[in-house]
Amino acid sequence: MTPEDGVAAIRVENLCLELTGGEPVIDDVSFEVAPGEILGIVGESGSGKTTVALALLGFTRPGVSITGGSIHVGGQTIVGQGAGTPRSLRGKVISYVPQDPGGALNPSLRVGDGILDVLRAHQARTVGEDSVRAALSRVELSHDFRRSYPHQLSGGQQQRVTIAMATVCEPPVAVLDEPTTGLDVLTQEKVLAELLRLRDEERMAMVYVSHDLAVVAKIADRILVMYAGRVLEDGPTDDVIELPRHPYTKALVSAIPDFHNPRALHGITGVAVGVGEWPTGCAFAPRCEHRLNRCEEAVPELLVTAPQHRARCWRWQELTTNGHPAAVVRPSETTVPPMPLLEVSGLEARYRSGRTDRPAVQRVSFAVEQGRCVALVGESGSGKSTIGRCIAGLHVPTAGRILFEGDELAGHARSRPLQIRRRIQIVFQNPFESLNPRHRVGSSIERPLRVLRRLPRSAAEQEVGQLLERVRLPKRLEERFPVELSGGERQRVAIARALAARPDLLICDEVTSALDVSVQAAVLELLQELRRELGLSMLFITHNLGVVACIADSVLVMDRGSICETGPVGTVLSAPSHDYTRRLLEAAPCLRESAVGVGAP
Amino acid sequence: MSGRLRFLRTPSGAVGFGILVLVLLVAVLGPYVAPHSATAPIGAPPFTGPSTSAPLGTDFLGRDVLSRLLSGGRSVIGLAAAATGLAYLMGLAIGLAAGYSRSIVDPLLMRTVDVMLAFPPLLFLLVLIAGAGSSVGVLVLGVAVIQAPGISRIVRTATLEVSERGYVEAAVARGERAVAVITREVLPNISAPVLVDAGLRFTFSILIIASVNFLGLGLQPPSSDWARMIGENRAYISLNILAVIAPAAMIAILTIGVNLVGDAIARSLGRSYVPRGIRSPAA
Numbered sequence: 001m002t003p004e005d006g007v008a009a010i011r012v013e014n015l016c017l018e019l020t021g022g023e024p025v026i027d028d029v030s031f032e033v034a035p036g037e038i039l040g041i042v043g044e045s046g047s048g049k050t051t052v053a054l055a056l057l058g059f060t061r062p063g064v065s066i067t068g069g070s071i072h073v074g075g076q077t078i079v080g081q082g083a084g085t086p087r088s089l090r091g092k093v094i095s096y097v098p099q100d101p102g103g104a105l106n107p108s109l110r111v112g113d114g115i116l117d118v119l120r121a122h123q124a125r126t127v128g129e130d131s132v133r134a135a136l137s138r139v140e141l142s143h144d145f146r147r148s149y150p151h152q153l154s155g156g157q158q159q160r161v162t163i164a165m166a167t168v169c170e171p172p173v174a175v176l177d178e179p180t181t182g183l184d185v186l187t188q189e190k191v192l193a194e195l196l197r198l199r200d201e202e203r204m205a206m207v208y209v210s211h212d213l214a215v216v217a218k219i220a221d222r223i224l225v226m227y228a229g230r231v232l233e234d235g236p237t238d239d240v241i242e243l244p245r246h247p248y249t250k251a252l253v254s255a256i257p258d259f260h261n262p263r264a265l266h267g268i269t270g271v272a273v274g275v276g277e278w279p280t281g282c283a284f285a286p287r288c289e290h291r292l293n294r295c296e297e298a299v300p301e302l303l304v305t306a307p308q309h310r311a312r313c314w315r316w317q318e319l320t321t322n323g324h325p326a327a328v329v330r331p332s333e334t335t336v337p338p339m340p341l342l343e344v345s346g347l348e349a350r351y352r353s354g355r356t357d358r359p360a361v362q363r364v365s366f367a368v369e370q371g372r373c374v375a376l377v378g379e380s381g382s383g384k385s386t387i388g389r390c391i392a393g394l395h396v397p398t399a400g401r402i403l404f405e406g407d408e409l410a411g412h413a414r415s416r417p418l419q420i421r422r423r424i425q426i427v428f429q430n431p432f433e434s435l436n437p438r439h440r441v442g443s444s445i446e447r448p449l450r451v452l453r454r455l456p457r458s459a460a461e462q463e464v465g466q467l468l469e470r471v472r473l474p475k476r477l478e479e480r481f482p483v484e485l486s487g488g489e490r491q492r493v494a495i496a497r498a499l500a501a502r503p504d505l506l507i508c509d510e511v512t513s514a515l516d517v518s519v520q521a522a523v524l525e526l527l528q529e530l531r532r533e534l535g536l537s538m539l540f541i542t543h544n545l546g547v548v549a550c551i552a553d554s555v556l557v558m559d560r561g562s563i564c565e566t567g568p569v570g571t572v573l574s575a576p577s578h579d580y581t582r583r584l585l586e587a588a589p590c591l592r593e594s595a596v597g598v599g600a601p
Numbered sequence: 602m603s604g605r606l607r608f609l610r611t612p613s614g615a616v617g618f619g620i621l622v623l624v625l626l627v628a629v630l631g632p633y634v635a636p637h638s639a640t641a642p643i644g645a646p647p648f649t650g651p652s653t654s655a656p657l658g659t660d661f662l663g664r665d666v667l668s669r670l671l672s673g674g675r676s677v678i679g680l681a682a683a684a685t686g687l688a689y690l691m692g693l694a695i696g697l698a699a700g701y702s703r704s705i706v707d708p709l710l711m712r713t714v715d716v717m718l719a720f721p722p723l724l725f726l727l728v729l730i731a732g733a734g735s736s737v738g739v740l741v742l743g744v745a746v747i748q749a750p751g752i753s754r755i756v757r758t759a760t761l762e763v764s765e766r767g768y769v770e771a772a773v774a775r776g777e778r779a780v781a782v783i784t785r786e787v788l789p790n791i792s793a794p795v796l797v798d799a800g801l802r803f804t805f806s807i808l809i810i811a812s813v814n815f816l817g818l819g820l821q822p823p824s825s826d827w828a829r830m831i832g833e834n835r836a837y838i839s840l841n842i843l844a845v846i847a848p849a850a851m852i853a854i855l856t857i858g859v860n861l862v863g864d865a866i867a868r869s870l871g872r873s874y875v876p877r878g879i880r881s882p883a884a
Contacts (some may be wrong), residue, residue: 343731391773413774434767438789444768447785497771586740 007075008032009173009205010056010094015069015079017051017060017229021278025064026229026271027049033222035172036203038195040220040237042213042252044272044516045487048229050570053175057096058086074172092394095166099178101158105150110566111136111161112146115168120406122169135168139194156187163194167204173195174198175207180215184379185543187597189587192219194440211516214256214546214589215246217241222308225249228273228283231302235309241591245311246317248284256591259573263437265550283311300507311486340367341537342391342505349386360386362561363400368505373531373538375548375569377584378558384541385429387558388507391539392426404505422452425498429510441468441493467496471526488519492526499530509541524551545588549573550600557581608865613649617861624855628674633669640823648840658841659836666844668823673848676814676826678855681806688748688802693795695749697783701764711757714750722747730818740819744806750754755798759791766790768814793870800863804856811852827851 010033017026026048033039043049055062056071058078070080074093077083090096098104107113112132119131133143139160150158159179166174176195180188196219198204210216216223216237223240225233225248233246244250250266270287279285281296288295294314302310305317313319344366351360361383368374376384389395391402393413402409404424410416425448428434435444442464449460465475471492482490491511498506508527512520527549530536540552548555548569555572557580559564565578576582604623608614628789636654645652647657657666711801726743734740763769764787772782813819814828822829827848836842 352663389770393776394770394774413776414778417775418778421774424774426771426774428767428770430767435770436766436768436786439768439785447772448775451777494767501775 006057007035008072009035009074010207011039011070011072012052012056013050013070013080015055015071016067017048017055017064018067019275019462020063020065020116021276022043024229024278025275025572026055027230029226029231030232030403031067031224031234033173033205033207034204036199037222038199038206038208038220040216040223041164042211042216042223042228043207043213043226043519046228046274047226047271048178049211049226051229052226053096053177056173056175056207057090057094058083074214078594088122091118091166091171092169093171094173095169095171096167097159097162097174097176097179099181101155101162101179102150104162104564105158107150107505110146111148111150111153113147114161114182115165118165118168131134131168135164138167139164140200141496155183156190159183159187159191160194163191165199167202170202171204173205173207175209177209178211179208181212184464185545185584185587185589186379188215188589195219210255212589213252213517214591217591218589225252229275229300230312231285231310232284232313233309233311234302235306239306239309239325245309245316245319246284246313247288247290247303247315248313249311250319250517253591255518257521257524257544257550258590258591259410259545259549259585260590265521265524267520267525268518275469287429290315300493307463322437329362336368341370341405342368342539343401343403343406344387344391345401345403347387347390347397347402349383349397350393351383351386359561361397362392363557364561364563365400366556366563366566368537371531371535371537372553373540373551375542375552375555376558377542377545377548377555379464379543379584381560382558382559384558385509388539388541389425390506392424392507393421396427407460408528418452422448423504423551424507425501425503425505425511426489427494427498427511430514431494432482432514433488434494437482439481440478441480441485442480444482444493445478445500447498448497452501467500468493470499470530471496486519487515488522491515491519495523495526499534503536505537505539507539513543520547527551545573545585546590608862608869611865611868612862614865614869616867617858617863620854621862624674624851624858625678627671627851628678631671631674637665637668639669639672639825640664648837648844650841651843656815657847659841660830660841660844661837666830666841668846669830670827670847670851671714671720673825673827673830674851674855675851676820676824677807677811677828679789680741681744684744684810685748685799685803685806687741687745688752688806689795689799691749692752693756693788695753697760697787699753700757700760701783710753714753717746719749720747721808726809726813727816727818728749730813734867735776735818735821737820738812740813744809747809748802748806752795752798752802755794756791759794760787760816761807763787763790780823797863797867797870798819800866804859804863807852807856807859 013030015026015029016024018024029052031039041052051064056065056073060066066079068293071078076089078086078089078095115132115135131492132146136143136145141157141160160311180191183191195206206215208220218547220237222235223237224231225246227248233240233249241253254266255268256263257470268287272285279296281298282300285295300312300314302312303316305311329600344364347364350362351358364387376387378384386395391395393416396411404420409420413421445464445467446460449455449463464478468475468477473489473492497545507594512523515523531538542548552569554568555566556563557578559580565572565576565581572581573585576585607619643655643665645655645660645663647659647661647663649655650657655665655667657670660666660669664829695710695714699707725747727744730739769782769786772786810819811828815832816825820826820829823855831845831846838845
């Protein structure tokens, strides 16, 4: 399956894109994808991966234009000398599957009509029900789905419909932009299996764009690592994962939590460079611990490091070492269990929205001991967030008790005593919504100091700086508005706001799920550190089993509102006793497993 | 922040703002530069055409149209502004209470608002004036009551959306009082949709007050309100057309100016008001 045997399905040569102002966005990107091959493009937010993916369809975002290079897809020229109109090729030769299927499907069109629209745009008007049936069966949806509206489908079904629309004209090439981000692991696994089947049975070539190396490793035959608009590394999946040549790739690999083989996570220090602030040398040099003077002077060339493997680093030979970072040393599980700080018994809560009123949590009991981290794991809709909200006093349970140091907590935060409100803090999932966009960072952090700790203004202002330092942010950020911060920085601010209250129990509700993997690692590192230094107890709510392995002492697995398995992390992840836990574990993308098996062509 | 005045950079914003300033200047400074009294005849016969002493001619009582025009803007703009302001006080209170409460208060308030919306606005105002008599207070209150339901619905929708955000929940979890949460966390974040709507509401207030004055049910003679001037002179439009056209043009220009500025503000807020996605796009 090398690009040489036969015509490449995609050939991109020296692709360059610029902003209207002349700042480069994509610099000299070249790659090939053979028929029946999946290329994974990996990078952090802002690396240019989506820009490249869209360029494959001859499309650029407003303000960006293609200034050089050529793109050939399925024997047709999309960009470059003699390029035809991309519109007629889209869908027929190359198709696109977007990240958010809910937003990509027209809510007023039935699924079948949506698929017919694509067909009519490219083929004779006479196409009929048979093609729709074939398109739906290709993604294993029954023909009845043609009558459904998008809102009647689950997220996974919606994504399958967008894949059906993308494949209905049987294009030889498909571009997938984060198609499973935002889907449950179990749903994600089904979508990935679908894509692999299309690759094998229809010999489709695919470009799979994602920030999550673990997912890409699971599906791609080859991986292209992008950073600041350039290719940093490009090679066969196993090779890239097992023996990364570029320090950046290495950093990405070690940022991925691995539940088979938990190890200390290392975030990448610093922030990814944005468009228009590229340094003269290697763009990664400012964040690279192996940089030489030479790295900062000129951009390294893309060097061939092995057959089919290229890396853009001067020092790849000396830096390439086998092996992964050391395993995490978990606190021994034999110590006498300390006092429970929080006890939940028989908790029941209902979820009300409009006319629906359904149980969200059913008879849940557990405890969080002093200084321990308990993880609450489950898919979306399993009720795990509702439990966190009940403890924080944001959702009133219908039955059961929540005890904090033996005292029963009132349902509403407002009716709890000040000291309880101070000692229980919550950090929310979406850092883009958890900070008030109209308040400066400093004033957001200052609020709990004033309200919960009753500090006078001057003392509060002083402590804001210390808190920012504590979460590894420069003090000058206190003058900024949240809009000016990156996702990782915002989540750190949200953590600082929670720490401002000097809590004993920190509820972390999916705090890393909206972040890039490298940023996630850095946030987890920070939380671990804070736990050690401040003796925090944590309730860590997440759907990511890899994250659980890195941070938690014990796990509660939730399925449809009740706890189905509980135990120490090591036991639950290595020897799950419940069926549902086993299914979750199998579906979770993980580097080691994929490096051994699935990814290989 | 220069962001506040960003709307001036668009052509429609700049033109609209220019018109608005001009009309406001006329309304505020007009009475001081008027050549004659606005309420007393100037000694010329009624309906003379334009002359040197009366550039826009005289009206049905022989008063100077220009002087009346110069002093007739205050009531239109002042009453409309007062009514709109009062309407916003009521609308914000109802909308915030309904949107934030998440209890029986919400449907109770909203159904009441729906009933209010069912009344034809002008008819409601006329019935009110017929019952309570014609005074500035009744006029302002009436228009505010007509406007408040619509405002409260917009405020409620915006509040519902914002109050699910993490920063509001964080404030609730801190146990802050509802008033503090609403003023600190909710109100600043619903200002965009509310502002976008405000221009249109102001225009509507101007038009409905003008309608009532035109019908002679609002301000009473000898006040020199623009709408009254149209009403007084409309029967004699063939004798001095300027006595009708000039005040009508002023009202038209004023509403156009307000609308242009409102649109420009809406558009300038538009981009930053759109909530940013979870994953900001790779540029």
